[in-house]
Amino acid sequence: MAKPKRGRSTGAIDDFVGGRIRERRIMLGLTQQQLAEMIGVTYQQAHKYERGINRVSAGRLYEIARVLNAPITYFYEGLGDEAPRQVPPHQRMLLEIARNFAEIQNEKHQEAVSQLARVLAGR
16 A cells, blocks of 8 residues: 655654664664564554554654663664665674574573574674
């Protein structure tokens, strides 16, 4: 379904904030389903927030910020910058690692991966 036409600036802001929600969720290794449950909405609604299809209300953004342990300002950081915000390759890799780690169902495997990362990091 096509995204409804809205004012250019509000739609762009909705897209931006949704992208920041998605980044933070992935950074924490959460699935959309987990985020949805934490904020009391359906998986489909969480997906629509992240894609900027549905606007996030102030109260809902407050709840999202609380469960993602981020200040409200996090979701607006970089908004209005002249150039589109690019995710550096290193950060993209970290997000991908977090996403993949969250998909590991076996707790022993998660612990093994965690220990491997600690050893490789020299800790």
